[in-house]
Amino acid sequence: MGTYLLRRLLRTVLVMLGISLVVFVFVRSIPGDPATVMLGERGTPEAAARLREQLGLNKPWFFNPQSPLDAQYPKYVNALLHGDLGSGLKSNIPVRDELQARFPATAELSLAALAFALLIGLPAGVVAALRRNSFWDNVATTISLVGVSMPVFWLGLLLSYFFAVKLGWLPPSARTGNENTLRGITGLYLLDSVLRGDGRSFWDVLRHLILPAVALGTIPLAIIARITRSSLLDVLGQDYVRTAKAKGLAPNRVTLKHALRNALLPVVTVIGLQAGALLGGAVLTETIFSWPGIGSWVYDAISQRDYPVIQGGVIFAALVVSVVNLLVDLSYAALDPRIQYR
Amino acid sequence: MKKLLLTALLATLPAASAAGTLVFGANGDPVSLESGNITDGISILVQRQIYDTLVDFKDGTTDLKPGLATSWKANADNTAWTFTLRRGVKFTDGTAMDADAIVFNLSRWWDKAHPYGFRDQGRTFEIVGDLLGGYKGDASAVIKNIVKVNDYTVRVDLNKPSSVLPNVLAAGYFGIASPTAIKKDGAKYGTPASVPVGTGPFVFESWKTGDRVTLKANAAYWGTKARVDTVVIRAIKDASQRLNELKAGTIDFANDFTPDALKSIQADKNLVAVKRPSFNVGFVSMNNRNQYLKNDKVRQAISMAINKKAIVDAFWNGLGTSNASFLPPVMAWANSSKVPADYAYDPAAAKKMLADAGYANGFSIDLWYMPVSRPYFPTPKPIAEAIAADLSAVGIKVNLKTEDWAKYLDDRNKEPGFDMYMIGWTGDYGDPDNFYGAYYGANASDDINWAPANLVTLLEQGRAATSQADKAKVYSQIHEITYNAAYRVPVVHSSPLAAARTYVKGWVPSPLGSESFNTITLLGKK
Numbered sequence: 001m002g003t004y005l006l007r008r009l010l011r012t013v014l015v016m017l018g019i020s021l022v023v024f025v026f027v028r029s030i031p032g033d034p035a036t037v038m039l040g041e042r043g044t045p046e047a048a049a050r051l052r053e054q055l056g057l058n059k060p061w062f063f064n065p066q067s068p069l070d071a072q073y074p075k076y077v078n079a080l081l082h083g084d085l086g087s088g089l090k091s092n093i094p095v096r097d098e099l100q101a102r103f104p105a106t107a108e109l110s111l112a113a114l115a116f117a118l119l120i121g122l123p124a125g126v127v128a129a130l131r132r133n134s135f136w137d138n139v140a141t142t143i144s145l146v147g148v149s150m151p152v153f154w155l156g157l158l159l160s161y162f163f164a165v166k167l168g169w170l171p172p173s174a175r176t177g178n179e180n181t182l183r184g185i186t187g188l189y190l191l192d193s194v195l196r197g198d199g200r201s202f203w204d205v206l207r208h209l210i211l212p213a214v215a216l217g218t219i220p221l222a223i224i225a226r227i228t229r230s231s232l233l234d235v236l237g238q239d240y241v242r243t244a245k246a247k248g249l250a251p252n253r254v255t256l257k258h259a260l261r262n263a264l265l266p267v268v269t270v271i272g273l274q275a276g277a278l279l280g281g282a283v284l285t286e287t288i289f290s291w292p293g294i295g296s297w298v299y300d301a302i303s304q305r306d307y308p309v310i311q312g313g314v315i316f317a318a319l320v321v322s323v324v325n326l327l328v329d330l331s332y333a334a335l336d337p338r339i340q341y342r
Numbered sequence: 343m344k345k346l347l348l349t350a351l352l353a354t355l356p357a358a359s360a361a362g363t364l365v366f367g368a369n370g371d372p373v374s375l376e377s378g379n380i381t382d383g384i385s386i387l388v389q390r391q392i393y394d395t396l397v398d399f400k401d402g403t404t405d406l407k408p409g410l411a412t413s414w415k416a417n418a419d420n421t422a423w424t425f426t427l428r429r430g431v432k433f434t435d436g437t438a439m440d441a442d443a444i445v446f447n448l449s450r451w452w453d454k455a456h457p458y459g460f461r462d463q464g465r466t467f468e469i470v471g472d473l474l475g476g477y478k479g480d481a482s483a484v485i486k487n488i489v490k491v492n493d494y495t496v497r498v499d500l501n502k503p504s505s506v507l508p509n510v511l512a513a514g515y516f517g518i519a520s521p522t523a524i525k526k527d528g529a530k531y532g533t534p535a536s537v538p539v540g541t542g543p544f545v546f547e548s549w550k551t552g553d554r555v556t557l558k559a560n561a562a563y564w565g566t567k568a569r570v571d572t573v574v575i576r577a578i579k580d581a582s583q584r585l586n587e588l589k590a591g592t593i594d595f596a597n598d599f600t601p602d603a604l605k606s607i608q609a610d611k612n613l614v615a616v617k618r619p620s621f622n623v624g625f626v627s628m629n630n631r632n633q634y635l636k637n638d639k640v641r642q643a644i645s646m647a648i649n650k651k652a653i654v655d656a657f658w659n660g661l662g663t664s665n666a667s668f669l670p671p672v673m674a675w676a677n678s679s680k681v682p683a684d685y686a687y688d689p690a691a692a693k694k695m696l697a698d699a700g701y702a703n704g705f706s707i708d709l710w711y712m713p714v715s716r717p718y719f720p721t722p723k724p725i726a727e728a729i730a731a732d733l734s735a736v737g738i739k740v741n742l743k744t745e746d747w748a749k750y751l752d753d754r755n756k757e758p759g760f761d762m763y764m765i766g767w768t769g770d771y772g773d774p775d776n777f778y779g780a781y782y783g784a785n786a787s788d789d790i791n792w793a794p795a796n797l798v799t800l801l802e803q804g805r806a807a808t809s810q811a812d813k814a815k816v817y818s819q820i821h822e823i824t825y826n827a828a829y830r831v832p833v834v835h836s837s838p839l840a841a842a843r844t845y846v847k848g849w850v851p852s853p854l855g856s857e858s859f860n861t862i863t864l865l866g867k868k
Contacts, residue, residue, distance in 0.1 A: 174578075297552055
């Protein structure tokens with residue numbers, strides 16, 4: 001187990017370096033650069049060239065014959081190894097500070113979305129499997145089909161218009177109300193308001209979290225429901241379930257204790273995969289709901305061609321996905337003792 | 343006990359402060375709160391609340407009024423400007439706003455070697471290059487020297503005559519910041535980790551990036567003191583969501599709606615639509631490198647074939663006007679009387695002209711439209727489609743094209759450039775030079791391959807002219823030349839759409855896109 005972990009961590013570091021190279025080349029291969037965007041309508045080739053020089057973008061990417069270390073990538077990796085992700089080209093805000101400030105927002109939203117997806121998706125899948133071809137099965141399958149095919153930005157705007165503007169039940173967007181003065185501790189506001197014993201903030205934060213979490217969680221919910229259903233159906237048809245039933249165990253006990261536990265394995269895999277999808281979906285959800293997370297931040301950076309921000313954001317997102325996948329792999333062993341890591 | 347409980351309960355209520363918080367919906371986050379280093383509208387808007395400029399604009403106009411300088415005066419040939427400063431004004435950190443502070447700010451922007459310029463961070467203050475020709479020591483720079491005459495007088499010596507220096511320094515870029523604060527925060531100044539300090543009507547409180555900037559009223563403000571305690575400027579990027587927030591009452595007023603939101607705003611009895619005075623131009627540029635567009639007759643035919651009035655009526659919902667000038671209507675004094683009020687719309691004549699040019703059977707051409715919404719072209723694609731339909735009616739087949747904004751901006755300046763493309767401009771200050779100079783001046787973009795020397799000379803004369811009458815003479819010549827050449831056909835001068843809850847009173851939108859919020863009151867906000 002120890003060596004396995006070490007090997008995985010080492011591999012993660014290598015993957016991160018690989019990703020840093022890929023994203024470095026990719027962002028610079030997109031036509032149009034930060035200088036052009038910064039100058040906007042004002043831009044002339046001369047002004048852009050001047051700005052490029054000031055930003056150090058005129059230096060060679062990989063190798064500078066005059067001074068080998070004075071090229072963009074070696075400098076970047078060198079800084080990266082020192083934990084320095086650079087600063088936004090125009091704003092001068094250190095990428096690391098911004099990640100620290102924004103990741104909790106994304107994490108809180110993703111966790112809430114995942115919780116929503118699991119709380120509804122899992123039971124829906126179980127019910128659908130146990131009552132196959134019943135009314136409830138049809139409802140669950142239809143909903144999950146609609147959920148998968150619904151564009152997040154459309155669903156988001158629809159939810160916001162209906163629940164905020166028409167009914168006035170929930171706020172349309174943002175993480176907190178205009179007069180909420182909650183001071184962060186962990187950056188997860190729901191948790192922070194509990195830690196500070198601030199009931200009003202808790203309620204305020206929760207109300208703001210509902211719509212974006214539902215918008216972001218709908219697709220994972222649909223997928224989880226479908227996987228749970230098919231996986232449970234699969235397991236229910238296996239010999240050991242029949243044996244358990246034949247032994248005279250209570251049907252509920254058979255389903256929940258024996259079948260469901262085994263059926264969860266593919267579900268956990270899907271949750272792991274969804275971690276990446278959640279980060280992707282966060283881009284749209286955060287933009288629609290004015291959510292100050294890393295999704296909307298990287299999205300803006302791409303249209304601005306803010307290289308350090310895009311690089312830092314992508315590398316960080318990759319790191320998060322790697323860690324989640326590692327946790328998923330480890331949880332297999334907990335769920336199924338036959339799986340062992342060496 | 344009961345009484346105590348009641349008191350405690352009352353204390354937790356927001357003591358009438360709800361009416362004192364003004365919430366603005368901006369279409370994004372500021373880039374930086376560092377003056378002179380920003381060009382985007384939101385940064386300027388936030389900065390206007392915190393900083394004052396040396397010279398200011400009268401509410402709702404582009405006419406100058408005193409700011410931190412109470413008066414300004416040029417020498418006889420417009421080569422030196424002397425600014426007399428307001429006395430007794432303090433930065434909100436308690437330090438004095440005096441000649442030293444002004445010299446510090448101006449020098450920092452203009453002198454690349456200034457120790458507090460922080461150019462090692464990639465900071466450029468590129469606006470100085472754009473609006474003032476260049477930096478200290480550059481041959482093209484407008485400013486030669488910045489001199490402290492006495493504690494309340496600053497003189498700016500120029501390399502070449504300029505009558506517009508006060509107008510330029512009134513633009514939202516040039517907010518005057520506390521030198522002490524800049525020295526204290528160093529390269530961090532202007533980021534969320536710093537405390538920007540000015541002399542403005544509001545004091546910086548906090549900035550959560552991607553979310554909101556919070557400001558408090560400056561109780562010691564020298565000018566009109568704010569009528570609200572707090573201003574919250576929220577970043578709401580999505581325009582539909584901005585409207586949702588406004589309708590739900592979670593924000594009080596907002597900017598940057600597309601004209602198609604007008605109906606929805608007017609239909610809501612809690613909202614009022616607010617038109618910003620027009621100060622922009624959206625136009626179609628034609629490239630001389632294209633074999634057809636090289637021909638004067640073809641360009642004139644195209645300008646005649648586009649039914650601009652119908653297009654503006656269809657896509658701007660009454661929030662735009664069309665004329666035959668590059669300048670927005672407020673600067674009509676600089677237009678030539680020899681140029682008609684608008685391009686004649688005459689498809690038959692256009693067809694004949696094309697036939698005269700040898701293209702009786704027409705030809706095919708690319709028209710590029712912008713992938714982004716701008717005040718001058720809020721919905722570029724359908725507008726481009728309408729232009730294409732007009733042109734096809736006279737036999738010109740149009741291929742509509744677009745690409746990512748960054749690439750679009752890049753490619754238009756790269757040979758061979760675009761055949762025809764849509765672009766526009768929003769002014770920074772109320773002088774014709776700000777419009778013509780950007781597209782026809784010596785440093786203008788090379789997108790149409792047409793830059794006659796006499797135009798550049800005229801633009802220099804315009805900058806040197808001392809009276810409005812002299813200016814009008816020069817710019818009407820420029821108007822005639824550019825109108826007859828028909829390389830850039832103005833389509834619209836739009837009034838950007840904003841909206842507010844009905845209880846927001848005293849908001850006077852500036853044509854320049856941002857204004858100070860100190861005049862706004864909230865009456866009966868729940």
